[in-house]
Amino acid sequence: MQVLEINRSGILLSLYKGFIRVSGDDFVQDHPLDLVDCVILNSYGAKVSNQLMIKLCEINIPMLVCGKSAIPIGILNGVAQNVNRKSRVEAQLGTSQAFLNRQWQAIVKAKIHNQMLLLKYIDAPYKDLKWLRDMVSSGDKENREAQAARIYWARLFGSAFRRNPDVEGINAYLNYAYSILRAGFCRYIVAKGLLPEIGIHHRNHMNPFCLADDLMEPFRPFADKVVYELNQRGLADLSPADKKTIISTLDSMISYDGKIHHIQQCIAIYVQYMVNSYEQKKNTLNFPILPPQWLQTDVDDGDV
Numbered sequence: 001m002q003v004l005e006i007n008r009s010g011i012l013l014s015l016y017k018g019f020i021r022v023s024g025d026d027f028v029q030d031h032p033l034d035l036v037d038c039v040i041l042n043s044y045g046a047k048v049s050n051q052l053m054i055k056l057c058e059i060n061i062p063m064l065v066c067g068k069s070a071i072p073i074g075i076l077n078g079v080a081q082n083v084n085r086k087s088r089v090e091a092q093l094g095t096s097q098a099f100l101n102r103q104w105q106a107i108v109k110a111k112i113h114n115q116m117l118l119l120k121y122i123d124a125p126y127k128d129l130k131w132l133r134d135m136v137s138s139g140d141k142e143n144r145e146a147q148a149a150r151i152y153w154a155r156l157f158g159s160a161f162r163r164n165p166d167v168e169g170i171n172a173y174l175n176y177a178y179s180i181l182r183a184g185f186c187r188y189i190v191a192k193g194l195l196p197e198i199g200i201h202h203r204n205h206m207n208p209f210c211l212a213d214d215l216m217e218p219f220r221p222f223a224d225k226v227v228y229e230l231n232q233r234g235l236a237d238l239s240p241a242d243k244k245t246i247i248s249t250l251d252s253m254i255s256y257d258g259k260i261h262h263i264q265q266c267i268a269i270y271v272q273y274m275v276n277s278y279e280q281k282k283n284t285l286n287f288p289i290l291p292p293q294w295l296q297t298d299v300d301d302g303d304v
Contacts, residue, residue, distance in 0.1 A: 003038045003180060003247045004031055007240075009045025015052040033059065037264060038183045042066040060191050062183045075183065075209065077190050085193035091278040092194055101139030103283055104201040108136050108145045110218035110287035115152045117290040118221045122228065124155040140201075145217075156228055170231055172238050177223035177246045178216075184264050185212035188271040194278075215274060218287045222263065223250065225290070254291045263288075 004020065006013065014021045019030040020039070039056065041048070041063060048063075056063055057078030065074040112133040119126035129148050136144045153161050157170055164171055189196045189211055199210025207213065226249040230242055256266040266288055276284045 002031070002035050003040060004036050005040040005042055005243065006046050007042045009043055011043060011046040012049070013039070013046065013052055014049040015055050020052065033061070036061055038180065038187075039063040040066060040179070040183075060187055062187045064179055064183050066179070075186055077186050077196075088193040088275060088278065089195055092198055095278060095281065098138070099281060100200050103277065103285070104140055104214070105136055105138045106283055106285060106287075107200070107214060107217050108140045109133050111145065111220065112136070112148045114218055114221035114288075114290050115148060115224075118225055118228070119152065119155055121225070121290070122156070126155075156224060157231065169235055170227060173227045173230060173235060173242065173246070174223065176238055176243060177227055177250065178220065180247060180250050181216050181219050181223060181267075182209065182212050184267045185209075185216050185271065188268045189215070191268075192271050192275050194271075194275065215271065219263070219267070221290060222288070226250065254288065256288055257286055 004022075006022065008024065010024055012021075012023050014023070016030060018033050020033060020036060022029045022031065033055070039061065053063070053076060056076065060078050063076040065076070067073040112129055116126045116129045116133065119129065129151060132144045132148045132151075135142070149163070153163055161170060163174070165175055186196055186209055194211060196209045196211050197207075199207075200214040202210035202213045204210065223246070226246050230245060235242075251262055251264060253260050253262060254266065255261075257269055261269070270285065270288070273285045
């Protein structure tokens with residue numbers, strides 16, 4: 001996975017044959033388009049050619065535009081040339097609330113399960129989250145997700161930690177890691193012909209990527225683990241080296257759906273399962289599980 005991040009002023013991004021050309025006053029770099037998965041624009045002084053933006057949309061490479069504290073505030077994403085788009089959008093819009101509630105129940109359970117595995121990995125108490133996971137109802141009306149999160153964050157980063165995207169430090173690292181995941185989800189949601197604005201649970205009218213935010217929930221502990229380990233070594237500013245660590249870890253090979261895949265490949269398969277769920281009106285999602293080779297411990301669902 002190659003994430004091309006632009007974090008210097010006075011940079012021009014343009015299209016040069018089959019490359020993204022990054023040029024400044026004293027350098028020129030060419031990055032093959034077929035090796036780039038995402039472009040992150042984290043610079044107030046950068047310029048992007050219209051020709052390049054058109055090409056990125058045509059080949060479905062997302063561009064994240066970041067604001068303060070490296071928080072993504074926009075995503076440039078093409079409208080996929082998917083021949084099934086009309087029928088899939090109709091299937092997506094034609095789902096009942098009862099169906100969406102069952103989908104959200106399954107997603108929240110999978111998220112809490114991965115949070116439990118991560119707490120187990122760091123030798124923190126985790127078994128009370130099992131009760132919360134098992135008690136998640138259709139639509140999570142009792143908000144077990146939030147109850148689990150309060151316990152989870154305190155044990156992962158300390159009792160003083162609060163998840164706040166506008167705060168520096170650990171939160172800035174989480175923002176960056178989640179932005180990588182979110183871009184991958186947006187890319188494949190659009191490529192599969194779905195509407196990213198129409199979520200399963202998220203309903204914020206100001207959020208054009210509600211479906212991505214819903215589907216990525218079980219993947220968030222993958223990012224949390226990276227940030228936890230960086231925090232153990234001592235966090236300062238979000239350095240280029242730290243960003244590379246986050247990107248490389250989020251491109252690890254894991255077992256999913258009976259095979260070994262990159263996490264980005266898992267996202268593509270997972271989104272296709274969501275398409276199948278919409279079309280068949282039943283839950284066909286297969287969720288990722290934090291892999292034993294990361295956790296260095298035997299994972300027994302009966303124990304967890």
